[in-house]
Amino acid sequence: MAVDIPKSFEALPTSSPRHIGRGRRRVEDPALLTGRTQFxxxxxxxxxxxxxxxxxxxxxxxxxxxxxxxxxxxxxxxxxxxxxxxxxxxxxxxxxxxxxxxxxxxxxxxxxxxxxxxxxxxxxxxxxxxxxxxxxxxxxxxDAVTDPVAAMAPDSTLVHAGQGTNVMMDRVFTWGEVDQAFEAADHVVSEKFRWNRMGANPTExxxxxxxxxxxxxxxxxxxxxxxxxxxxxxxxxxxxxxxxxxxxxxxxxGGSFGGKxxxxxxxxxxxxxxxxxxxxxxxxxxxxxxxxxGGSQAWDRHYQASISVRQDGTVTGLRVGLIDDLGATGEAYGAICAAKPLAAFTGPYTIPVAEYDLKLVATNKVPSGPYRGMGPPPHFFVLEQLMDLAARRLGMDPAEFRRKNFIPNEAFPYTIPSGNEYDSGNYEEVLNQALALADYPALRSAQAEARQEGRLVGIGVASAIEPGVFDWNAYAIVGMPGTGVPEGATVSIDIMGFITVRVGFSLEGQGQYTLISQLVSDYFGTDPEMVRVVYLDTQSAPPSFGPGGSRLGVAITGAVLGACDRIRTKACRVVAALMQTEPENIVLHDGLFGIPGVPEAQMSVSDVAGTMLARSDLLPPDVDPRPEATHVWTAPGRTPADEEGRAKSYLTAAQAVHVVQVEIDRETGFVEIQRYCLADDCGTRLNPATVEGQTDGSVAQGIGAALLEEYSFDEDGQPQTTTFMDYLMPTVYEIPKVEKVAVVTPSPFTPLGAKGCGEGAIHTTPAAVLCAINDALAPIGQMAREVPAAPKRLWELIRAAGDTPEDGLI
Amino acid sequence: MKPAPFEYAAPPTLDEALAILSENDPDEVKILAGGQSLMPLLNMRLARPELLLDLTRIDELGGVRALDSAVSIGALATKRDVEDSSLVRDRNPLFMESTVMIGHPQIRNRGTVGGSMVQADPAAEYPAVAVALGAELVARGPGGERVIEADDFFITYLTTSLEPGEILTEVRVPDLPAGTGWSIQEVARRHGDFAIVGAVAMLRLESGVCVDPRIVIFGASDRARRHPEAEALLAGERPSAALFESAGQAVAQSLEDPTDDVHASADYRRDLARVLCARTLSEAMERAEGSGA
Amino acid sequence: MALCSIQVNVNGTNYQSVVEPRLSLADFLRHELGLTGTHVGCEHGVCGICNVLVDGRSVRACLLLAVQVDGQSVETVEGLAEGEKLHPIQQAFMDEQGLQCGFCTPGFIMSLKELLDCNPSPSEDEIKDVLGGSICRCTGYAGILRAVQSAVAKMGGGQPSSAD
Incomplete structure (x- = not known):
């Protein structure tokens, strides 16, 4: 039976969707708000x-x-x-x-x-x-070894004596003629970067x-x-x-962010x-x-990276060397975070060739694990700092430098050197919207004035890709086998016309149960209140992976709409039999099954369901009498990884541009975020309020990563940040007002054109904040290479610049 | 993260509390006031007393009262009690400002003035303003009542000059002298966190020169301290940015053994002390000028 | 270890209980009384997730012992809604998507209840002062700030502030 999953709102069996695409109140909330949800x-x-x-x-x-x-x-x-x-x-x-x-x-x-x-x-x-x-x-x-560089030395203490080495993996992936690109370049920009351990810290x-x-x-x-x-x-x-x-x-x-x-x-x-x-x-x-x-100490990374650039501003190659400190074992799957950048290695740019020199190293620290974004946020932090360095070297505006290198609209679907295919995009429009929202020229002129006064004001313009709808093939290089990540849903209509949807994932905060009620009510022309979503355990549920890898919104939409379509097909046969016509003459529209243009030949969804359940004697003999169906959705067209790790992995590629203005207190090294604007394009927005909520939360986590959060260890491997007095997550005071604008370029490959968007802004925020900080530091010849850009680090940089502020300045 | 077992007593009077204290090994007793610092230590089993002596049922230890030229704050008065006190607001805006800088409302609702003093956290606001204002701390013990100058009360990290068997009963905060400009500022990683470094400055202006300047730095070393070298630089001088900067440098030079931890190195703290000294002096001067106008 | 007998009024109901002195108020509410709407986030007083009201004041339930509230009244998130009608603060959180996973939400709501009970039209600084005492990892606070504004409007704020 062919299953037809609508690729746009217009393809839904309704004259105009009343629920999907709108910011509904969440069905999850009453129990949460009254303390009745059972954690x-x-x-x-x-x-x-x-x-x-x-x-x-x-x-x-x-x-x-x-x-x-x-x-x-x-x-x-x-x-x-x-x-x-x-x-x-x-x-x-x-x-x-x-x-x-x-x-x-x-x-x-x-x-x-x-x-x-x-x-x-x-x-x-x-x-x-x-x-x-x-x-x-x-x-x-x-003896404990806590520095991954020292751990790679032949005479290092071994974390596991039986392994004979601390190096878990050491491989160079080359995608295209990278040496040639760097030899032919007019400029090569190269830097070291350090991203310190941080992580999810869900409130539960x-x-x-x-x-x-x-x-x-x-x-x-x-x-x-x-x-x-x-x-x-x-x-x-x-x-x-x-x-x-x-x-x-x-x-x-109570939240997860990959870090449970x-x-x-x-x-x-x-x-x-x-x-x-x-x-x-x-x-x-x-x-x-x-x-x-615990479960989420992520991304303990030492980078050496470079890009090659032509004089006209075209970026021609990218090299990333990463030493990733995975801690004592591989049990927490931190290695996946080193593999995921392959899904978006060259970001939103047309960089044609790339190389990844990847070393995974064991040390005497907690095993590292996943965290929202799963690895690309540090990668984009590195790439975006290199982009700014190159723009500065060429004397180009960083926004225009990015515009010049963006993948153009007509190039989609676009295959990047590391093998993944981006589905769609309109990157220049996203940039234009972000710059307009921020009034970028005004920001720059205010910055010029501030610089005249000796103030360290900086503006960051950064862009990144959020790979959405993961597949295991993205992680083939670190030993994850297989392709295909299923999500299933069972939709049942009862004798009164009420609808139950059974799924295999529980509440985590992203509002997917609400999304399901929106989808089903628009599909069958009912009210969302008539739809109930029920969680099933792994022995009862349809095949399910659950939330992760920015997939569930898209995947559950496919599963639910697929199940609805299967019911529709079944119901059309029933109605056709009752109306003595052929099933292809029966259409579901606005909650009625019937013959188009014949008002008397219409049956409501609940009437059809009631007939099926109560009068199986009236049904054609080969029709399953239950108004119920299960559909299992997996991302179509995923390919096994080749020798160099290349695969069509993540199905969607959302893109964003963030524009951030900061001021660094020249004496204390503290950063104030004075303006935060972003434009993003994650395809069709199934529930815009939920998407915005994910964006707001992800910006906040990105700001935490950029400025505050860090797991510290002393030389003996003793953790220094074991309470909330020392592991610092942002409070309401540390998060600025975030101004947002949406661009919508539907995905051609997904149900309703939606893209994965749950991990969201953290892909871009640390990069953007650090771009702004480094823009502020540029006049004094300094650069922040380490995340988080804690005040102690910025103070050191400012001090290193020489304590010689211009006359008249404090 | 649950406390080790302990016995619990919550006597209704100070005399009974003192009696309980005298009947037990003082090393095995922890005194509970607001509990905002002690309870985490109990939960982490870093404090494990045999007996927890809860003073919060002792009414006589609460309240805020006017004295002739000071405000008497009961040791068990909460920060919220201070925040709501028009007496403190009128008599001592510096003490009020330091109160609302502490933590968050949920902490201030429960945390007590006496608790903060006895905890003697080097990064806390109250010990710093107590030293700056020359507050008196009143203790009762087996030998009767004793009045301790703030500067003699705070010894070092989490250590005061209270004797075993003594209970802090009252803090007498002298009224801010007329015409005094004041400032309290701190840098903390997040709003409401303990200060990496903080500073309190007070001064008056008479005939255009600084009179009775006081500078206290907190969070930077083992306890809040005044900086007499820097104060001497200021006394009798006309205020200027350059003067305040040199006071800041004097503070930085005289700062002994700055704390070094994950949030700030010793050198960074030393420099922040310089910066905050100059900034608080500048704000204090503005307030002094305002009050003299 | 001697057990202590306590009497506590929680959400209008009197409870008599015999507890170990070391039992925290949070554990007492959750595991002795079954009022599991008060959640526990850090047990060292930083995250604000366990905020409840004791005699009308918001406090950390992880930093109080059950024995300390003997004779006092406690309000938790379970006591807010009246039957099927959400409290205006709860309704505002729902309307403005002031929550995602909802784990921190009861702590925020209880602190805000204290604020709005005392001060129906708080300033932005006063709102931030209260919110700053709790950590939300999901929302970035944007939805929470919208919810507070909505709750102030619903509860008849906009009138001049009056202390209680």
């Missing part, structure tokens, strides 16, 4: 125990003894697990690159501060924490409740789990269980449940656990 820590199960985890105080040490006897005798303690239990009952974690995973509890050595060593299940969390203090562990401290940490069934040998896990199906497959591998014996129930979660993590803690909790004869065990990661050893 994982709100779940109580009978006989439930509570887990606390004893963690390593050393970045690197041998474990010589673990003594749990005193803890076992504490009243209220039910089970204790150590590395011996992990060895007995589990396998090392799967990892990327392969072979760099360890057991969930340290078995012979600890390799980062915060690595779990033992864990207790007790009657409540207070007692569990009392008990872990009674466990004694003998450590034999070893990770949590889980694990139940090991000792007779059925099966596992049920409730948790704040972003990607339930993948999470389940991972646990099946860890515990050598058939995948149908692991059921994942994803509770609504939690696999290691979940495995520890599963071991505890097994040891406690199958009693459910809850583990709620506390904030210090999260900040010390």
């Amino acid at each position: 994982v820590d709100d779940v109580e199960l009978p006989r439930m125990l509570h887990c606390a985890i004893l963690r390593s105080p050393f970045a690197h040490a041998k474990i010589t003894e673990v003594d749990t006897r005193e803890a076992e005798s504490l009243p209220g303690v039910v089970a204790i697990v150590t590395g011996d239990d992990a060895l007995r009952w589990s396998h090392p974690a799967q990892s990327s690159p392969e072979g760099w995973g360890t057991h969930c509890l340290a078995t012979d050595a600890v390799r980062y501060v915060g690595e779990p060593v033992a864990a207790v299940a007790a009657v409540n969390r207070y007692v569990a924490e009392d008990a872990i203090e009674l466990i004694t562990v003998e450590y034999d401290p070893l 940490t990770f949590g889980c409740i694990c139940e090991w069934d000792p007779l059925d040998l099966s596992l049920t896990i409730r948790g704040s789990i972003q990607s339930p199906s993948m999470f389940g497959l991972g646990r099946a591998a860890t515990f050598a269980l058939p995948s149908n014996k692991v059921n994942i129930i994803s509770q609504p979660h 993590g939690g696999t290691r803690g979940t495995d520890v909790t599963c071991l505890l449940s097994r040891k406690a004869d199958g009693r459910p065990v809850k583990w709620i990661e506390d904030r210090i656990e999260y900040l010390t050893a």
